[in-house]
Amino acid sequence: MDILSSLSNNGDTPIFLALIVTILCCFFSLFFRLLKYPQSDKTNPCNCASSDSSMAVTATARLMNGGGGGGGQVPVVERERERERQHVIGASMMEQLVPEITTHALSYLDYPSLCRLSMTNSSMRRAANDDNAWKALYHKDFTMEQDSITPANGWKAYYAATRAIVNINQHFFDIIRERSLPEMGRLWLNADYVKCIHASGEFFTGYSGVLSSWQLALNWEPAVNFQVRDVRSRVLPGVAWVTMKAYVGMEHNTHPMSMTNVFELHNGEWFMVHHHSSVMLADGEVADQPPMLG
Structure with a gap:
């Protein structure tokens, strides 16, 4: 009290109070710092070393694999390898x-x-x-005869074209079996150069002459069921021909015939332009009068 009284009597009271407040502030600041960071003065040198070592190993691995540094991104080479691995795993x-x-x-x-x-x-x-x-x-x-050729548009296109020719050739025999003259008229190309030679040896030319021969054969000949064997086809741009052996009925020794059919492509559709049928004879055999059909 005496000190305060003496100070109060002097002019130094403001200075003393400022000094006391400053000391108290420093004390409380140090106290709260110790409470908030109790471990701040305890350093662990291993943490930094371990972190730096891990980062160094990762960077080295990336460089060895052709990658760049930094950013935590997977290098391009690693991504490509992973993509290829997944592709192989998922491949059929x-x-x-x-x-x-x-x-x-x-x-x-x-x-x-x-x-x-x-x-x-x-x-x-x-x-x-x-x-x-x-x-x-x-x-x-089909046949092994065309092993040496190289189709211009590939074997798939050549197969499709050959399949179309074989199917329309089979349709020719279906028409004969069903004895349908209108279908026969749609099968042949309406041109003056078409020709037909029947197994009887009769020769017809021109669309009208050929259709007249088929009208006569389909009206007067009994229904015929051909068994077709040894079909061989050749397809070229715009033209194709088919050779085969045909037998009347189920027996292969009854009226065997060799046949050739020629087709032309017009406006995306195949038409018959030539038919030739002849009786197959064994050595020394004399042919009987064959049927006109064929």
């Missing part, structure tokens, strides 16, 4: 086969199955559109 068995094995496996499919396979997914479309697969299918369904 067909994609992982050797091409020769794939072609051999697809050769067991028929024409509709191979077409349906090409519509499943992209990998199957590539396999089903392979030219070697269609070449193998062609030789299985």
